Amino acid sequence: MNTRNTAKIRLYVEHPVGQGQTILLDRDQAHYLFGVMRLTVGAEILVFDGQNGEWLAEVVEAGKRGGALECKAQTKPLQLPPDLWLLFAPIKKARTDFIVEKAAEMGAARICPVQTDFTNSERIRRDRLQAHAVEAAEQCGGTYVPEVAELAKLDRILADWPEDRQLMFCDESLVGARAALSAEKADKWAILIGPEGGFSEAERKRLHAMPQATAVSLGPRILRADTAAVAAMTLWQSTLGDWG
Amino acid sequence: MNTRNTAKIRLYVEHPVGQGQTILLDRDQAHYLFGVMRLTVGAEILVFDGQNGEWLAEVVEAGKRGGALECKAQTKPLQLPPDLWLLFAPIKKARTDFIVEKAAEMGAARICPVQTDFTNSERIRRDRLQAHAVEAAEQCGGTYVPEVAELAKLDRILADWPEDRQLMFCDESLVGARAALSAEKADKWAILIGPEGGFSEAERKRLHAMPQATAVSLGPRILRADTAAVAAMTLWQSTLGDWG
Numbered sequence: 001m002n003t004r005n006t007a008k009i010r011l012y013v014e015h016p017v018g019q020g021q022t023i024l025l026d027r028d029q030a031h032y033l034f035g036v037m038r039l040t041v042g043a044e045i046l047v048f049d050g051q052n053g054e055w056l057a058e059v060v061e062a063g064k065r066g067g068a069l070e071c072k073a074q075t076k077p078l079q080l081p082p083d084l085w086l087l088f089a090p091i092k093k094a095r096t097d098f099i100v101e102k103a104a105e106m107g108a109a110r111i112c113p114v115q116t117d118f119t120n121s122e123r124i125r126r127d128r129l130q131a132h133a134v135e136a137a138e139q140c141g142g143t144y145v146p147e148v149a150e151l152a153k154l155d156r157i158l159a160d161w162p163e164d165r166q167l168m169f170c171d172e173s174l175v176g177a178r179a180a181l182s183a184e185k186a187d188k189w190a191i192l193i194g195p196e197g198g199f200s201e202a203e204r205k206r207l208h209a210m211p212q213a214t215a216v217s218l219g220p221r222i223l224r225a226d227t228a229a230v231a232a233m234t235l236w237q238s239t240l241g242d243w244g
Numbered sequence: 245m246n247t248r249n250t251a252k253i254r255l256y257v258e259h260p261v262g263q264g265q266t267i268l269l270d271r272d273q274a275h276y277l278f279g280v281m282r283l284t285v286g287a288e289i290l291v292f293d294g295q296n297g298e299w300l301a302e303v304v305e306a307g308k309r310g311g312a313l314e315c316k317a318q319t320k321p322l323q324l325p326p327d328l329w330l331l332f333a334p335i336k337k338a339r340t341d342f343i344v345e346k347a348a349e350m351g352a353a354r355i356c357p358v359q360t361d362f363t364n365s366e367r368i369r370r371d372r373l374q375a376h377a378v379e380a381a382e383q384c385g386g387t388y389v390p391e392v393a394e395l396a397k398l399d400r401i402l403a404d405w406p407e408d409r410q411l412m413f414c415d416e417s418l419v420g421a422r423a424a425l426s427a428e429k430a431d432k433w434a435i436l437i438g439p440e441g442g443f444s445e446a447e448r449k450r451l452h453a454m455p456q457a458t459a460v461s462l463g464p465r466i467l468r469a470d471t472a473a474v475a476a477m478t479l480w481q482s483t484l485g486d487w488g
Contacts, residue, residue, distance in 0.1 A: 079464065098342075105471050107463065140465040218478075219351065219487040220323065221384040227349050230471055234462075234478035243463040 009037060009045040010054070010138045012145060013069075017047050017055040023069040030067045033059070046075060050137075050145045053078040078143050081107035082241045083188045085165075088112075088229055089119040089195030090151065095226045096121075099193075100129045102226065104136035104146050106233040107242060112149040114157060114192070117200035124151045154192075158206060164188055168236060169207050170228055171215040172198065189240065191232045193225055253281060253289040254298070254382045256389060257313075261291050261299040267313040274311045277303070290319060294381075294389045297322040322387050325351035326485045327432045329409075332356075332473055333363040333439030334395065339470045340365075343437075344373045346470065348380035348390050350477040351486060356393040358401060358436070361444035368395045398436075402450060408432055412480060413451050414472055415459040416442065435480060437473045 011033070015023045025033065033039045041059050047069060048054045054076035061068035086108040090096045096113075103111045111133060113124050129148045137145045161167065165188040192207070199207070207213050218231050237243045255277070259267045269277065277283045285303050291313060292298045298320035305312035330352040334340045340357075347355045355377060357368050373392045381389045405411065409432040436451070443451070451457050462475050481487045 101468075102471050105465055105467050106475070107465055140467065142465050217487065219481055219485075221349055221351055221386050223349050223384065224345075227346050227474055230474040231350070231478040234475040235482055237463055238479055241463075243461065 008056075009033070009039075010141070011045055011047050012134045012138050013047050013049055015049065017049045017052050017057070017071050019071060019074075021055075021071040022060070023047060023057060023071065025067040025069065027065050030063060030065060034062045034064070034067060044072070045069070047071070048076075048137075048143045050143070051078060054143050076143055080144055081109045081142075081146070082237070084108050084233075084236065084241065085110040085112055085190035086146075086193070086229065086233065087114045087154075087157070087190055088193040088225060089114055089116045089154075090121040090124050091196055091225050095224065096124070096129070097132050098226045099229045100132045100148060101136040102230045103233070104133045104142065105140045106230060107142075107237060108146050108191075108233065109144075110149065111146050112157070112190075113151045114154045115151055116154045116195050117203055118197035119195045126150055154203065155206075158210070161210065161212060162188070163212070165190055165212060167192060167207070167210060167213045168216055168232065169199075169213060170194065170218050170232055171204070171208075172217070172222060189236065191229075191236060193229045193232060196225060252300075253277070253283075254385070255289055255291050256378045256382050257291050257293055259293065261293045261296050261301070261315050263315060263317075265299075265315040266304070267291060267301060267315065269311040269313065271309050274307060274309060278306045278308070278311060288316070289313070291315070292320075292381075292387045294387070295322060298387050320387055324388055325353045325386075325390070326481070328352050328477075328480060328485065329354040329356055329434035330390075330437070330473065330477065331358045331398075331401070331434055332437040332469060333358055333360045333398075334365040334368050335440055335469050339468065340368070340373070341376050342470045343473045344376045344392060345380040346474045347477070348377045348386065349384045350474060351386075351481060352390050352435075352477065353388075354393065355390050356401070356434075357395045358398045359395055360398045360439050361447055362441035363439045370394055398447065399450075402454070405454065405456060406432070407456070409434055409456060411436060411451070411454060411457045412460055412476065413443075413457060414438065414462050414476055415448070415452075416461070416466060433480065433484065435473075435476045437469055437476060440469060 013023050043059045047057045055071045056073050056075050057069040057071050060070045086103040090113045166186045167190050169192040257267050285306050287303045291301045299315045300317050300319050301313040301315050304314045330347040334357045410430040411434045413436040
């Protein structure tokens with residue numbers, strides 16, 4: 001589904017984009033654009049900063065260690081995703097990277113790694129996960145980059161859970177996801193994906209007791225956490241999100 | 245979502261399982277059960293052959309190069325997935341492996357790699373992909389293993405497409421996936437996921453012209469093929485499949 005090959009290069013930049021703005025490129029960006037992609041002065045790419053939409057930008061300076069772009073015209077307005085958080089328990093490195101990538105592609109506004117009773121991993125590389133979110137945003141045509149939060153304990157997060165944010169979590173013992181989900185409507189949502197091994201009994205009890213919580217089923221088969229994340233976000237986006 | 249850690253080992257076996265049946269283990273299976281998992285005679289595991297449900301089996305012989313299991317009792321009846329085919333254009337190795345794994349987890353009955361106008365890869369390792377489907381079935385608690393077909397050209401497949409099988413394909417130019425999908429009801433379905441670069445204009449025309457075809461949207465962002473496969477199967481399973 002990736003049309004990057006046929007489209008212009010898309011680059012996320014920290015510097016605000018806008019009419020006449022000059023974007024200075026760091027070493028990595030220069031290496032990618034001029035070393036790997038072989039662009040030269042005059043070439044056009046697409047840039048976005050996560051706040052001012054997507055802009056057509058021209059290479060005005062190309063060096064080994066740096067370079068500069070000049071914004072020409074806006075090609076896309078800022079399109080914010082719905083106010084959806086994805087909470088997930090970090091698993092094996094590759095699958096954790098996938099979950100972050102998928103969350104950005106699927107349109108999560110915020111990505112929150114959580115430590116549950118059965119979570120194996122004690123720490124994450126937040127910077128690396130954030131880089132995956134940026135790359136996914138560049139590749140999926142989005143104009144927004146979800147922030148990857150620091151790893152936090154689930155019980156702490158649930159302890160002061162915002163009253164006005166609905167929480168959808170996946171309970172393997174249930175069926176009838178759609179019915180359950182489409183019953184609940186709210187602007188602010190979060191999806192919680194359990195770790196390998198599922199939730200502990202205490203966590204399950206606590207979640208079911210929360211007035212903001214909606215338990216959904218993802219079918220009769222046990223899904224891996226990364227599959228479950230995409231499936232849950234699909235149910236949500238197609239029922240309450242921006243797929244309509 | 246994986247409860248394997250807390251559950252018994254699940255093993256797919258070629259030999260038919262059933263009351264009193266003895267299952268001879270090959271070298272790889274023996275290495276996994278006795279070498280890696282350190283099982284000994286008397287240990288119990290779960291076995292399934294894709295046709296006779298899941299059975300509790302006891303290790304009656306454990307060797308370096310082989311061994312034997314004896315079926316004790318059926319623990320699950322055969323649960324066939326809906327008659328859903330997943331057609332997809334092979335992409336980079338890792339993501340192709342993921343698509344096959346996800347298809348088995350999500351409950352596809354048949355997995356068909358197809359060569360489209362914009363498909364990069366000319367060949368696949370059918371045996372390796374089939375092994376991924378088996379592993380996914382073992383891990384997701386399924387009692388069925390979807391067959392991975394040989395790589396075939398999309399135009400050939402569409403040329404003699406069965407009249408009674410609906411075809412859902414993802415068109416990035418559309419919105420309103422659910423409406424489009426829930427309108428169509430049929431027993432036999434297939435989902436077609438395009439390659440990176442999408443479908444060619446000719447392919448898109450041909451698909452839209454097919455009476456069996458339903459175009460759906462997977463939202464405003466461009467999804468990678470592996471994300472799109474899970475998202476499309478989620479829409480189908482939750483609307484027409486076995487998630488209800």
